[in-house]
Amino acid sequence: MLFLSAVIHADTITLRGIGKSQPIRRLTIDKIDYLSATDLFAAVGAKTDWGEGHKALDVSLGNKRLSFEVARHLCKVEGNDYNLVHAPVLRNDEMYLPVQQSLFLLSDVLERVLVYDDDEAMITAVKEGFNVSGVNFLTKVNGDLLEINLTKKLDYEVFVSEGNWVNVTIHGGRVDVPRLTRRNPHEKIINVRAFQFDNSAQVSVQLRENVVEFHANYAPDPHRIQISVENTAFVSQAGDSTTLQRHDEYNPIDVIVIDPGHGGDRDGAVGKNGLKEKDVVLDIALRLETILEKSKRFTPVLTRREDKNVSLEERAQLANFARGDLFISFHANSSDQKSATGSQTFFLSPAKNDEARITALLENQDYQVDNPDPTDRNKKDLDFIIMDVLQTEYLNQSRQLAESIQQELANGLNVRSRGIDQAGFIVLNKVQMPSALVEVAFISNKVESRLLAQENFRQVAAEAVYNAIVRFADHYEKDKTSAGSQ
Ligand SMILES: [Zn+2]
Structure with missing residues (x-):
């Protein structure tokens, strides 16, 4: 019944490079591609163990284990949880897995890189030795994104040369030249060239339109270099609703990562x-x-x-893996001063006052427990590392998100508003998206810990943050439509 209104297309694709080439059933539901789990795992020689009428699946591949469940976003690989942006679906008694993320997980297990080519209906297991595996070009509502796929993190440099060539030098890169240059990945690209040098590789992509500005960043899970491109022709042709406003925004805001702080043997703060x-x-x-x-x-x-x-790193990893658009971490504050009260929302930036610094220290404690090494750079000088990570590029959006959240909390909750502030929260430091950390109220305060215990109070808090997300996303959409006139 999930599919009643969906646009579904069914065909088969081929897996090359592992075992015999064999067809794998593919479903495209509302533009998302899925593969038959039966066919995919048979093709890579994995053993499958089905439960609950094909709704749950355990896979053994060599000594590695994976499990998937229909309609469940969480899957397991070697006992670790991974969030799938699209949950596995059941169709004609057959489980289908979302292609991109399941291939990424499988690549990891197989120690081969599985590259998906949707146009040619092909999955290729890239030969070992290559670590630069492909080029993608995506047209998003507000800009173009060029992605160079890697099998591991590598240093790189980007420069633009005459003729709208975007050149990416990858240090230690070993590039599969025929694969990269065989096919033009997008109509907005004139040419793709790849060069192998002794100690580096270069991938050069010639764009059809004038490159005005570009912005590069590295993203893990799966490893890739992302270059967002702003070009004049695109802006003038596309009209108001699709113009590129900011080079670091290329995605509509829809995947919201929610991070409940602490858990398990980490209680966080405890009230009276x-x-x-x-x-x-x-x-x-x-x-x-x-x-x-x-x-x-x-x-x-x-x-x-x-x-x-769940460690702070794992939380950030999950968020990045899910390609979240916003990250919101929930906490309850605590203070030695029992009279301290109120809600407060933080964004990541070096702390400017001791109060904020102390809040961050409290929330970073889980990290100290997980990482007892006193020379750890994160512990030694968090303010310093904040300045050299990607989060700085989301600073304005994060501040804006924190403001929206705090305004809604001030409107909705019956506690005083402490406003927004900034500090070095490790969990925010590692996520690659605008982020905020919410201290809903003081659990150390008698009155507020009673409020925090109430269902109604928690519901209002959740609704307030939801309203803030809607406002932030609406504002962002409006920004995009007005940017063309600048
Ligand atoms: Zn906390």
């Missing part, structure tokens, strides 16, 4: 009434998830959905 921060924030996160799901506009992704310990 025995109320634990980890339980309060999980409940608020689950409520927000429900609201976001009902809206149909957003796809919520949670960094944890149960009472368990």
